[in-house]
Amino acid sequence: MTYDQLATIRTEADAFLVAAHRGLEPQVPGCPDWTVGDLTYHLGVVHRNHARHVVRGVRTEPDFPDVPDPSDDELLGWFDDGVVALLTVLRETPRDLPAWNWASHTPQTAAFWSRRMALETAVHRWDAESAHGPTCGFDLAVAVDGVDEMMTVMGPSEPGPDIPTGVAVVRATDAGRTWAVRLAPGVFEVVDAAPGTPDAALEGTASALLLALWGRADEVTASGDQALVDYLLS
Numbered sequence: 001m002t003y004d005q006l007a008t009i010r011t012e013a014d015a016f017l018v019a020a021h022r023g024l025e026p027q028v029p030g031c032p033d034w035t036v037g038d039l040t041y042h043l044g045v046v047h048r049n050h051a052r053h054v055v056r057g058v059r060t061e062p063d064f065p066d067v068p069d070p071s072d073d074e075l076l077g078w079f080d081d082g083v084v085a086l087l088t089v090l091r092e093t094p095r096d097l098p099a100w101n102w103a104s105h106t107p108q109t110a111a112f113w114s115r116r117m118a119l120e121t122a123v124h125r126w127d128a129e130s131a132h133g134p135t136c137g138f139d140l141a142v143a144v145d146g147v148d149e150m151m152t153v154m155g156p157s158e159p160g161p162d163i164p165t166g167v168a169v170v171r172a173t174d175a176g177r178t179w180a181v182r183l184a185p186g187v188f189e190v191v192d193a194a195p196g197t198p199d200a201a202l203e204g205t206a207s208a209l210l211l212a213l214w215g216r217a218d219e220v221t222a223s224g225d226q227a228l229v230d231y232l233l234s
Contacts, residue, residue: 143206166199200224
């Protein structure tokens with residue numbers, strides 16, 4: 001199940017701007033310390049830093065500079081300029097060009113950042129909408145890829161010492177996809193197949209799972225070992 005990552009960045013950024021135009025003052029439920037204005041600045045900085053430093057062949061972790069905070073009147077235009085800059089760099093950069101990323105178990109190439117920026121922008125678009133009321137879910141392929149990123153990139157990147165022990169499965173009921181992971185202190189390992197009865201399970205649509213794994217809405221069905229469930233949703 002594939003999708004156009006660069007087109008997704010543009011589409012999700014446009015939808016983000018629609019939500020932000022409704023007002024910068026509301027608090028963002030998924031980021032409770034931030035207003036929509038704060039979220040707009042955050043995502044704009046993310047877009048700019050990765051356009052400037054990460055996808056231009058940088059092989060080591062860059063030292064990101066401070067980015068001046070634009071005024072409220074300038075913020076949305078500044079945000080859109082950052083999207084344009086990011087997309088320009090991503091289009092011009094070969095996907096297999098060496099490029100640093102923080103997930104050392106993944107290929108260190110520019111392709112990582114096309115995916116990461118598409119999913120970052122999509123989830124924060126949902127955040128911006130949620131600050132104003134009803135939200136839209138995600139395209140199915142985007143949601144499935146977002147869950148896959150959480151299970152294969154985010155989870156294994158820094159497994160902590162407090163992980164409970166067991167095998168958990170995550171099932172996207174609308175996509176026919178299942179991820180199985182073995183968990184233990186210091187271990188978050190995707191496995192080819194889960195046992196007949198896993199120790200814990202999360203089930204829901206791909207959109208619901210993506211939001212739950214990001215600590216947003218939790219309209220998923222959980223079963224089994226509560227410690228494993230809580231860890232996955234933390």
